[in-house]
Amino acid sequence: MKDFKLYIGIASALMLVYVIAQYNKPNPVNWSTTLYYNDKIPFGTFVLYDRLYDFFPDADVTRTNQSAYSVFSDTTMMPGNYLIIANNLELSKDDYAEMVKYISKGNSVFISVFDWGGMVTDTLKLNQSAEFGKKAVGVNFTNPKLKRAENYTFDKHITDQYFKKFDTTRATVIGQNSLGHANFISYTFGKGKLFLFANPQVFTNYSLLKPASADYAQKALSYLPAGVDNVYWDQYQNHDIPTDESPMRVFFQHAALQWAYYLALASMLLFVVYEIKRRQRIIPVVEPLKNSTLEFVTVVGKVYYEQRDNANIAAKKILYFSEHLRTVFNLKAGVYNQEFITPLANKTGIDLLFAGELVRHINYLLPQKHVTDRELIVLNQLIEKFYIQSGSHGK
Structure with a gap:
């Protein structure tokens, strides 16, 4: 009996040690590339969004969650810099037209995505590729004032993407990799500029926490005017808009359905109350004992x-x-x-x-x-x- 209690004690102690070890075990690193402004995982953009005031000290930072057409056609839209850092880009003809109008007024738009689509690729004859199989592809700037003696290098294939094809008659190459392929180009529309950057992971938390990588990202954003009053961070293209996944969202999006839902709920409540009152067991009346x-x-x-x-x-x-x-x-x-x-x-x-x-x-x-x-x-x-x-x- 004593041996049995000893075995039980040892097993309980081992189980307790295992539970404590599992509880204190660090969570595995999430390496998914979200580019979400509020994500603190390696490939989120929390650090960049949080430090935008360092790049643009006098600007108000505003997040937008509508299509490019809705944003740029809004008469209340103020002059400034507009940033799109997303996994993919899909601009319609109307989106592109309104964006060009906004740029032509003297504003700047900075776009960095993996997958380029829509009117940007069609109008600007853009085609992207990657340096497959290459190790440590370095990147640098063409401007002598920004160019470093040694190329900037990033691990995890962060700078593999480049622009394989673009309209060379209109575009200006302002950055390229160590193989001579352009990864950073700009277009001029009226008084403003459109900047296209092929490596969005450069602006993630993982990159910005390294001094050399942060220096490269800062120089890339330095092409945007620093003295603007407004900086806009686009959430729409990266699908960062909080959405209501509830099945009831359809009812609450329309006033008529919302009132119909409330009336149905009230009617059901009244029915339940009525049924409870009508079907409850009748309490028998106990007649008092008669004096016979x-x-x-x-x-x-x-x-x-x-x-x-x-x-x-x-x-x-x-x-x-x-x-x-x-x-x-x-x-x-x-x-x-x-x-x-x-x-x-x-x-x-x-x-x-x-x-x-x-x-x-x-x-x-x-x-x-x-x-x-x-x-x-x-x-x-x-x-x-x-x-x-x-x-x-x-x-």
């Missing part, structure tokens, strides 16, 4: 009345009266004679003459076999009078 004494007396009286045996009734009344004298006044009323009158009057406190009348009437009725109604009534009256004078009624 009066009924019993009535029945007994009717029996005696129908039999018309007055002598028997008189005998029972005299017997009950005698028992009353014995229990209440301690008088033995075996014989109702002349000698019994004085003790009866003295012990009960009744009038002596009345005592004599009561005793004589009882003494008269005892031997009778036939008693008239009148004689029975007189007996009852005398006994009731006795109870009143002696004050022993009900005792």
Whole structure:
């Protein structure tokens, strides 16, 4: 038995150690590329978004969650820099037209995505590729003021993407990799510029936490005007817009359906309340116990009345009266004679003459076999009078 308890103790201790180890085990690193502004995982953009004020110290940072057409066609849209850092880009003809109008007014748009699509690729004749199988593809700037003696290198194939094809007559190459392929180009529209960058992971948390990589990202964003009053961060292209996945979202998006839902809910509630009230088990009514004494007396009286045996009734009344004298006044009323009158009057406190009348009437009725109604009534009256004078009624 002791060995069994020892085994149980050792097993429990090992189980406790295992549970503690599992609880304190670090979570595995999430390497998915979300580019979400609020993600602190390696390939999120929390650091960049949080430090935008370092790049643009005088600007107000605003997140947008509408299509490019809706944003750029809004008359309240202020001048500034517009940033799109996403996994893919899909601009319609109207989106592209409104974006170009915004740029032409002297504003700047910076786009860095993996998958380029829509009117940008069609209009600007853009085609992207990657340096497959190459190791540590370096990148640098073409501007001598920004170019470093040694190329900037990134691990995990962050800078593999480049622009394989683009409209060289309109585009200006401002950055390229170590193989001479352009990864950073710009277009001029009116008074403003459009910047296209092929490596969005350069701006992720993983890259910005390294000094050399952060320096490269800062120089890339330095092409945007620093003295602007507004910086816009696009959430729409990266699908960072919080969406309601509830099945009820359709009802709450339309006022008519919303009111219909509320009415249906209220009706159901009223129905449930009504059904509960109607179908609840009826509490049985418990009738109080009836006092059947009066009924019993009535029945007994009717029996005696129908039999018309007055002598028997008189005998029972005299017997009950005698028992009353014995229990209440301690008088033995075996014989109702002349000698019994004085003790009866003295012990009960009744009038002596009345005592004599009561005793004589009882003494008269005892031997009778036939008693008239009148004689029975007189007996009852005398006994009731006795109870009143002696004050022993009900005792």
